[in-house]
Amino acid sequence: MEYVIAVDDALRKKIFPSLRWAAYIAPEGNPKDGERPIAYIIILVNKEISFGSFFKYDVGASAQNITLAALEEGIGCCWIGSFNRVKIQNILKIPVGHSVDLVLALGYPLESPEYYDIEKGKPIKYYKDASGVLHIPKRKVADIVHIDYF
Template sequence: IAVDDALREKIFPNVRWARYIAPEGNPKNNERPVAYIIILVNKEISFGSFFKYDVGASAENITLAALEEGIGCCWIGSFNRVKIQNILKITKEYRADLVLALGYPLENPEYYDIEKGKSIKYYKDTWGVLHIPKRKLADIVHIDYF
């Protein structure tokens, strides 16, 4: 967990922010995360891809706990792994797998359902409102049969 101001300043340029709306999606100085949680995988004991379930479950539980406290959480899978590991002095047996950026949300995004096959690409409108299309639950969940 990185909360030190100087450390967060070093981490910030090594993560990609909202690529679909870059550079507008990059947090301004007063919008930057107050903490980063880097989820690590021990390469010496994790085989295959099963560890991804552990990473996802950990990230989701952290996200839910943060939201309960009024803290927003953004999962970031696109980051400079080598630089982040060097900044945090992560030893070679570990791999930084996911970055969670935590902070106090300033936006109220608009979520809406999309038709099957349509783009899930998010965007900001002319008023600066973030629109996030979501697949309908009925399109991604199959009960009894596919």
């Protein structure tokens, strides 16, 4: 893996329209001017040395560690997997042989989402209420963790 860290304001402005934000609540979920990320970390896969699909585990572990380190500094991190890869590749001048796998958007959190457990089989669609509070349903631990057997 390799990384491009985009902190330049003009560069971040070029990257922003290529990202898809909060699909369930678009366009309301799109950050507005003054709320946009202070940096992007673009995780690349060097296809010349990464074979098969195992690199996905490396990308996930790397992204999680970056997220935890950012959180320790009071910086929020949003994983973005829905974006225009060709545009990002061109904007950042990423060479052939490398692919853009994940974009991490970093910034200081402006929201305090509310998380709640849902019953098995219920939809996991998040939403904003009339007050603008983001509600994020989560499956119960007991529904996703199986001890000894499935």
